[in-house]
Amino acid sequence: MTDQPHPEAERRSPAEVNAGPPRTAAVPSERGAVPPATVSRLWLYLRQLRQLRREGGASINSQQLAASLGISGAQVRRDLALFGHFGKRGVGYPLESLERSIKAILGMDQRWPVMLIGVGNLGTALAGYSGLAEQGFHLVAALDSDPRRVGQPLGQLIVEPVELLEQIVPERHVQLAMLAVPAPAAEALGRRLLGAGVRGILNFAPISLRGLTPQAPVVEVDLAMEIQRLAFAVANRPPSH
Amino acid sequence: MTDQPHPEAERRSPAEVNAGPPRTAAVPSERGAVPPATVSRLWLYLRQLRQLRREGGASINSQQLAASLGISGAQVRRDLALFGHFGKRGVGYPLESLERSIKAILGMDQRWPVMLIGVGNLGTALAGYSGLAEQGFHLVAALDSDPRRVGQPLGQLIVEPVELLEQIVPERHVQLAMLAVPAPAAEALGRRLLGAGVRGILNFAPISLRGLTPQAPVVEVDLAMEIQRLAFAVANRPPSH
DNA sequence: TGTTGTGAAAGTGTTCACAGCC
């Protein structure tokens, strides 16, 4: 055996990093797999399209859409062409139908019941994030282990004790969980969530859950990593002034 | 001219964060660009090394380190080999010296004065994130436009009015800014920050600042995008059970 | 022996440039 004795742990991110879904497998679209990078960009396109529509536009071309996001027009066209022919040559892409199409591709035409674990500052920020409900992500439970927080109102919800996790997940058909707890608690809670039937975890704790859970996708968000990336980019910049 | 009339907006992904002046201390690699993907992973290695050292270990091999993060051993070795020969054949990597080396590579051997703009739930969460100060990211100012928040304590700081931005940035040598404000306010503030001399922005508002600011690096964090990526991964999963 | 470090190969993602259509 040369390197990896077990081929098991090696089925991982082909080109993604901190959060690449373990595998982006088959797609709603007919052909092949969707590049994870494309999924992220589709979301950005959608965000931009909404904005444009609010401003009263009717269509946009790839170059303009790209410029507003700091990428190339070819990239936009390539991404969209993966899923069909949405544009009109000589004109561009109609805002409304493109928006609908992207929503369908991303699975945003369905309702996603979401559970929040950990109602600290970050958890509260997540719960209050209006973007979520608008996009079909409905918070159906907020749990915490701190008795002082249990019983407090949080938006439309009341914070409930974390002991009820196993009961609430099936009862409310929770599909996704946002884990906003301190690192030491994250691993055990991750296991409990998966055991209870949650299908994906958004982990904000600075500890990797991916090595432990090949069963379901985990997306990791490490806020310290993001500022670290920024600092690195700044430090390694061509001397501008 | 076929596609991009202006080659300007296209200065992006080909190793966005790359070749720079030979950093401060012991960056063994003087050569070429660092793959952005590697930067993110180095941070994860560091996180893991700290954890292992707390548990009393002295060294680790690439396979174990990789498994804990759900990636391959070859990946770890390749990443580290970019910067020098840190390992011992037949043994692995010594925790302590590797930790020091990675810190130097990432520029974490210096102090980064950071400004926070927007002291809502998310801003408060960021300010309270203990990981930051530990890694050299020191919050030196917290600004808000809401008079009810100005004057309130926030950790060691007092929230100050956003009008003082242009004054505080040079005074306190602010290098990085965390922008945690609503989308409509983000663009103007981004411009003001760059105008005032900030060298990089961590943007949490769901609007892209990259199309507008080629001058300084901007790292975008869109929390809704992250849960969207998770949902996509779940929806497009091979039917496991 | 066990594990690193690394050429070579494979795999993924992005850009170029232009034919085809509106």
Added chain:
DNA sequence: GGCTGTGAACACTTTCACAACA
């Protein structure tokens, strides 16, 4: 004329597999 959609070229990233070596 303008813009999409796309083959081909290019660039980047990961994996393989093994020689080197503590």
